[in-house]
Amino acid sequence: MLAHLTYSKLSRLLRMCVNKPSVLGTGTEINSGVSGWLQLKRYQRSVDSNALQERQKQQMARGLPKQKPIAGVKQVVVVASGKGGVGKSTTAGPKEACFDLERLLSNDPSKAVGLLDADVYGPSIPKLMNLKGNPELSDNNRMIPLTNYGVRCMSMGFLVEDVAPIVWRGLMVMSAIERLLRQVDWGSLDYLVVDMPPGTGDVQLSITQNIPIAGAVIVSTPQDVALLDARRGAEMFRKVNVPVLGLVQNMSVFQCPNCNHQTHIFGSDGARQLADTLEVQFLGDVPLHLNIRETSDRGQPVVVSSPDSPEAAAYRSVASAVVQRLQEVTS
Numbered sequence: 001m002l003a004h005l006t007y008s009k010l011s012r013l014l015r016m017c018v019n020k021p022s023v024l025g026t027g028t029e030i031n032s033g034v035s036g037w038l039q040l041k042r043y044q045r046s047v048d049s050n051a052l053q054e055r056q057k058q059q060m061a062r063g064l065p066k067q068k069p070i071a072g073v074k075q076v077v078v079v080a081s082g083k084g085g086v087g088k089s090t091t092a093g094p095k096e097a098c099f100d101l102e103r104l105l106s107n108d109p110s111k112a113v114g115l116l117d118a119d120v121y122g123p124s125i126p127k128l129m130n131l132k133g134n135p136e137l138s139d140n141n142r143m144i145p146l147t148n149y150g151v152r153c154m155s156m157g158f159l160v161e162d163v164a165p166i167v168w169r170g171l172m173v174m175s176a177i178e179r180l181l182r183q184v185d186w187g188s189l190d191y192l193v194v195d196m197p198p199g200t201g202d203v204q205l206s207i208t209q210n211i212p213i214a215g216a217v218i219v220s221t222p223q224d225v226a227l228l229d230a231r232r233g234a235e236m237f238r239k240v241n242v243p244v245l246g247l248v249q250n251m252s253v254f255q256c257p258n259c260n261h262q263t264h265i266f267g268s269d270g271a272r273q274l275a276d277t278l279e280v281q282f283l284g285d286v287p288l289h290l291n292i293r294e295t296s297d298r299g300q301p302v303v304v305s306s307p308d309s310p311e312a313a314a315y316r317s318v319a320s321a322v323v324q325r326l327q328e329v330t331s
Helices: 007-019 031-065 094-108 168-180 202-210 224-239 272-276 290-297 310-330
Strands: 073-080 113-117 146-148 151-155 189-195 215-220 244-250 280-284
Touching: 007 189, 073 202, 073 310, 094 168, 094 189, 113 290, 146 244, 151 290, 168 202, 202 224, 215 272, 215 310, 224 272, 272 280
Parallel strands: 073 189, 073 215, 113 151, 113 189, 215 244, 244 280
Antiparallel strands: 146 151
16 A cells, blocks of 8 residues: 555655544544554545445335235245255145145135245246146236135246246346236235245345245255255345244155165255254254155145145144244234
């Protein structure tokens, strides 16, 4: 820093520091000489940095969209993983957890439940829910969700062909999310479960900033590499003031169908330990089981096709824990 000063400027600064000792606004006295000048510069940089951070906060606050509830929806729950490849689609990841939570809620005749598939690039709800076709339009020109197993569903998969790749840039994706949030006629819903795409990007931020969310459920395998992204996902929701309801441990254990020997293929209790670290509730385990994969691929999730199985019992336990946590954070 001193190398950029001319001799005359340096001499003048030194004379000022020696002849005019001062006190900072915080009450800290400036030393004389070169050390005093350096102290003054450090203080000025600190003040400038604090002022810049404050201006940035004000600009961000002005730039954030105002949260508006979805018409007719009482509570929104988001289910996320932070990472792809943890079994969201075909076994017991967020899409299955979403559906089974809704399935259990919809067993109560007094509760109406909806499912929004927010994974624009890889929509899987049509397959898992055994739904096909395009949504009809209501009198006010909004899309009417497709329904199966008592659950109202909306997905980008209903609006494009089954095998058509969705090759869109960010602005088109955000426009699609806005349409799925605001142009669907859900009717009256007690719960809307949003199946989030993996990651912590634009879609996640857009959803959390545009609509009020009652809570988030994080799903992960026990594997370390999956837990890293699960933690990032949980921290993202905390930064945007969305309560983290807890963690679900998917593919927790594999039991041999022949000898019943149990093997922890992806590790043991990783998600439980992460829940303790984050100081959030552990919502339960879902096993790695062939029946879950097969029934999901048929569009007949295990809680429908095998309601008395241990796998279905695991989902019911998770769903019960989620509903209890919802009541706690919203009471």
